Amino acid sequence: MKTFDQLGISGPIQRAITDMGFEEASPIQEKAIPVALTGKDIIGQAQTGTGKTAAFAIPILEKVDTSKEHVQAIVIAPTRELAIQVSEEINRLAKYMGIRALPIYGGQSIDRQIQALKKRPHIITGTPGRLLDHIQRRTLRLDRISMAVLDEADEMLDMGFLEDIERILKETPENKQTLLFSATMPKPIQNLAEKFMRNPEHLQMKAKEVTAPTVQQVYYEVNERDKFDVLCRLLDVDNPELAVIFGRTKRRVDELSDGLNKRGYLADGLHGDLNQRQRDVVMSKFREGNIDILVATDVAARGIDVSGVTHVYNFDIPQDPESYVHRIGRTGRAGKKGLAITFVTPREIGQIRSIEKASKGNIQRKTVPTVAEAMESKQRMAMEKMVQLVEEQQYAPFKETASELLDRYDSITLVSVALKMLTKDEKDVPVQLTAEAPRFASKPKLKFEGKPRRNHKGNKESAGKGGKGKYDKSSRNSRYKEGILK
Numbered sequence: 001m002k003t004f005d006q007l008g009i010s011g012p013i014q015r016a017i018t019d020m021g022f023e024e025a026s027p028i029q030e031k032a033i034p035v036a037l038t039g040k041d042i043i044g045q046a047q048t049g050t051g052k053t054a055a056f057a058i059p060i061l062e063k064v065d066t067s068k069e070h071v072q073a074i075v076i077a078p079t080r081e082l083a084i085q086v087s088e089e090i091n092r093l094a095k096y097m098g099i100r101a102l103p104i105y106g107g108q109s110i111d112r113q114i115q116a117l118k119k120r121p122h123i124i125t126g127t128p129g130r131l132l133d134h135i136q137r138r139t140l141r142l143d144r145i146s147m148a149v150l151d152e153a154d155e156m157l158d159m160g161f162l163e164d165i166e167r168i169l170k171e172t173p174e175n176k177q178t179l180l181f182s183a184t185m186p187k188p189i190q191n192l193a194e195k196f197m198r199n200p201e202h203l204q205m206k207a208k209e210v211t212a213p214t215v216q217q218v219y220y221e222v223n224e225r226d227k228f229d230v231l232c233r234l235l236d237v238d239n240p241e242l243a244v245i246f247g248r249t250k251r252r253v254d255e256l257s258d259g260l261n262k263r264g265y266l267a268d269g270l271h272g273d274l275n276q277r278q279r280d281v282v283m284s285k286f287r288e289g290n291i292d293i294l295v296a297t298d299v300a301a302r303g304i305d306v307s308g309v310t311h312v313y314n315f316d317i318p319q320d321p322e323s324y325v326h327r328i329g330r331t332g333r334a335g336k337k338g339l340a341i342t343f344v345t346p347r348e349i350g351q352i353r354s355i356e357k358a359s360k361g362n363i364q365r366k367t368v369p370t371v372a373e374a375m376e377s378k379q380r381m382a383m384e385k386m387v388q389l390v391e392e393q394q395y396a397p398f399k400e401t402a403s404e405l406l407d408r409y410d411s412i413t414l415v416s417v418a419l420k421m422l423t424k425d426e427k428d429v430p431v432q433l434t435a436e437a438p439r440f441a442s443k444p445k446l447k448f449e450g451k452p453r454r455n456h457k458g459n460k461e462s463a464g465k466g467g468k469g470k471y472d473k474s475s476r477n478s479r480y481k482e483g484i485l486k
């Protein structure tokens with residue numbers, strides 16, 4: 001592994017990198033940065049959580065000319081949260097440079113964005129719909145940019161953003177540099193992407209598995225009606241620091257997060273039907289640890305980087321291998337360990353095998369812990385909590401009441417009752433989820449057959465207003481096709 005110094009990165013960026021705590025360049029950074037600095041187009045593929053953002057952000061920053069006051073680079077991303085996150089990472093890297101990146105996305109006041117655009121940011125990160133909107137209003141001009149990046153390129157093209165992306169790129173100079181990044185890059189999408197690239201260099205990290213090696217993968221065979229209780233049991237046993245739970249539909253996400261809250265867990269839901277403010281609130285609660293479970297549709301599957309996510313639960317099996325790879329990639333990032341758990345109903349066993357084959361991973365089958373095991377784990381946690389409070393000596397105000405109680409009952413009885421209260425078994429709180437139809441692997445279809453999958457204008461990004469219970473990404477083509485993950 002090389003240091004950033006060896007990659008020929010300028011001083012101010014190196015200082016920012018040191019502040020961010022990066023010691024060595026990751027493999028994709030080591031490969032992509034020098035190539036990007038020569039001005040070549042790149043199709044870059046590397047496992048989730050391996051620093052693709054900095055791999056394109058650093059070359060952008062090296063290229064920006066601070067003496068010029070116009071937009072010089074754009075990054076296009078599939079979701080609002082990702083557009084925000086990418087601009088934050090760029091701004092961290094640009095800390096000592098006087099360069100600013102601005103996120104532009106749907107759901108935020110357009111007037112506010114217009115004001116922000118007037119301040120002449122050097123770099124724009126945005127979702128396709130809103131970028132186009134600004135281009136059409138002439139509040140954003142891309143005729144002098146020198147770089148365009150498509151983060152999660154395969155997803156955007158697959159979601160039917162092709163036309164939008166072509167329209168955006170039409171506004172940019174012919175001789176700009178184009179970079180494409182994703183953890184997955186199916187061949188047909190790669191071919192499609194080459195349409196707007198010039199002799200791109202393919203940088204693919206040599207890895208046996210498509211999934212990050214730091215993520216341990218398991219699955220449980222669970223009947224649909226038992227899923228929720230099993231989930232609670234696993235949460236008690238696993239005791240994740242932060243967890244992301246993926247559900248198939250918006251309704252599912254709402255019902256799951258309500259149910260979890262009723263059972264005493266700190267959870268909140270994220271999906272495309274929430275307004276932008278609600279989405280921002282949920283994400284910041286999760287980032288700050290005010291909730292420890294994020295329940296989400298695939299809207300949170302791509303690119304989202306929250307440190308401390310130790311567990312990913314696929315409450316519903318993902319619809320294709322790519323979705324699986326990206327979902328479980330929310331844990332095990334930047335070399336940390338993670339555990340990915342998938343619930344598979346008996347009718348879906350074939351699908352988990354296809355996913356395993358396509359992602360060349362090893363998804364180990366496990367048996368659901370018993371109620372007794374879950375209880376034991378809860379008691380152990382309660383005990384640890386009590387011991388911690390004893391050690392921190394945080395009990396003085398309770399002493400008088402304690403001695404009063406001890407006059408009447410023996411100590412074992414009282415400690416047992418205290419433990420019982422701490423391990424409150426919420427099983428009595430009934431939670432009923434609406435059943436989801438099982439997913440079947442349909443015959444592989446050619447991509448972009450017929451009409452591309454689009455919602456109505458302005459709402460394409462992150463799957464705008466679907467009805468309750470609708471898929472967050474409407475009727476995706478099935479991609480259970482071997483070798484689709486290049």
Ligand SMILES: Nc1ncnc2c1ncn2[C@@H]1O[C@H](COP(=O)(O)OP(=O)(O)OP(=O)(O)O)[C@@H](O)[C@H]1O
Pocket residue numbers: 021022023024025026029046047048049050051052053054182183302303304305307329330333334
């Ligand atoms: N060289 C490095 N050393 C240590 N940490 C790094 C390095 N480069 C990036 N990181 C950190 O690793 C985390 C993951 O990076 P990033 O989000 O760019 O991954 P990614 O490859 O884009 O993943 P995904 O496929 O999920 O989008 C981030 O928190 C980032 O700050």
Ligand SMILES: [Mg+2]
Pocket residue numbers: 052053151303
């Ligand atoms: Mg990324």
